[in-house]
Amino acid sequence: MILNQFLLLAAILFCIGVYGVLARRNGIMVLMSVEIILNSVNINLVAFGAFRDHVAGEVFALFVIAVAAAEVGIGLAIVLLIYRNRRSIDLTEADLLKG
Amino acid sequence: MTPAGVLAAGAASGDLFVAQNVFFGVIALVMIVSAIRCVTTRNVVHAALWLVLVLAGAAAQFILLGSEFVAVTQVLVYIGAIIVLFLFGIMLTKASMGDDDSVAGEKRLMAGLVAVLLAVVMGIALVDSYSDTRVVIDEPQRFAAVSDAIFSQYIVAFEAVSVLLLAALIGAIVVARKE
Numbered sequence: 001m002i003l004n005q006f007l008l009l010a011a012i013l014f015c016i017g018v019y020g021v022l023a024r025r026n027g028i029m030v031l032m033s034v035e036i037i038l039n040s041v042n043i044n045l046v047a048f049g050a051f052r053d054h055v056a057g058e059v060f061a062l063f064v065i066a067v068a069a070a071e072v073g074i075g076l077a078i079v080l081l082i083y084r085n086r087r088s089i090d091l092t093e094a095d096l097l098k099g
Numbered sequence: 100m101t102p103a104g105v106l107a108a109g110a111a112s113g114d115l116f117v118a119q120n121v122f123f124g125v126i127a128l129v130m131i132v133s134a135i136r137c138v139t140t141r142n143v144v145h146a147a148l149w150l151v152l153v154l155a156g157a158a159a160q161f162i163l164l165g166s167e168f169v170a171v172t173q174v175l176v177y178i179g180a181i182i183v184l185f186l187f188g189i190m191l192t193k194a195s196m197g198d199d200d201s202v203a204g205e206k207r208l209m210a211g212l213v214a215v216l217l218a219v220v221m222g223i224a225l226v227d228s229y230s231d232t233r234v235v236i237d238e239p240q241r242f243a244a245v246s247d248a249i250f251s252q253y254i255v256a257f258e259a260v261s262v263l264l265l266a267a268l269i270g271a272i273v274v275a276r277k278e
Contacts, residue, residue: 001116001123003232006160007225009127013134013153015218020138022210028143028188032150035181036134039157042169050164051234055248058166062249065169065176066260070267072181076188077275083192 006047013040027079027089031072038068119163126163130156147185154178165236168245 013036020033042061049057083089133152140146154177161170249257 001119001163001234001236002229003234004225004229005120005123005127006164006234007229008222009130009160011221011225012131012218014221015214016131016134016138018217019210019214022213023207024138025206026143028185028192029138029146031188032146032185033138035150035177036137036153039154039177042173043157043160046161046164046166046169047234049166050236051232053237055244058169058245059248059253061161061166061169062172062245063253063256063260065172066264069176069181070264072184073267073271074274076184077271079188080191080275089192 003047003051006043010040010043010047013037013043025090025092027082027091027094028076030091031075031079034075035068035072038064038071123160123163126156126159130160143189144186147182147189150185151178151182154182164234165238166245168242 017033017035017037017040020036021030024030024033042064045057045061045064047057049055049061079089082094086093130153133149133156137146137149137153140149154173158170158173158178161167161173
């Protein structure tokens with residue numbers, strides 16, 4: 001297998017995730033797009049680990065999975081809090097810090 | 100078809116790995132289509148289910164790359180836990196309605212432009228850097244090697260992750276708790 005096929009797949013998934021983060025206004029959808037981005041990074045890490053025949057790629061993919069789990073927990077708690085305060089999870093309405 | 104048979108066939112035919120490449124293509128197509136549906140569908144529950152397909156495809160790619168442990172962890176943590184968390188979040192926020200199209204048009208155009216530009220730049224960079232670098236998987240990565248690395252070389256990072264998970268747990272409870 002060519003290394004590039006995995007890297008290009010990861011790049012395409014990353015771009016789809018970026019599109020989701022930028023285009024969606026629903027807080028939960030933004031979190032899902034971030035998950036797609038993190039997954040594409042994991043594919044990159046594992047592909048390079050296999051290419052180098054080194055375990056570091058896999059180890060850091062596992063760390064990314066753990067950090068993603070923490071991120072989703074906190075992110076959903078924040079979205080829940082926004083919903084409780086504003087009855088909506090539209091992120092364009094959450095602009096309290098905007099000058 | 101056993102993985103060992105696939106590996107042997109690939110090694111015999113001069114690292115062509117035909118079966119793996121076919122599987123890769125099918126899974127990659129499913130992943131890309133699912134990811135696009137996930138970020139564009141109006142129904143949030145459907146988006147979560149499309150996300151399951153993307154994550155399962157990533158797990159399949161990890162198996163193709165010979166790292167079963169990451170694949171198993173992916174299925175357990177992502178599909179088992181994170182998707183359930185998302186579905187609970189959707190349920191608790193009654194967010195079944197998608198975006199309305201009133202303001203979203205221009206935003207979507209810009210986001211699509213950024214994504215396509217990024218894809219072109221990264222694609223050119225990757226094709227330029229790794230045009231025919233091959234990845235040869237002699238044998239699947241052993242669980243033991245991964246765990247050895249985690250508990251010796253990367254022990255500090257491992258402990259930091261455990262503290263991070265504890266902090267995230269407490270933080271999520273504190274943030275989401277009713278006053």
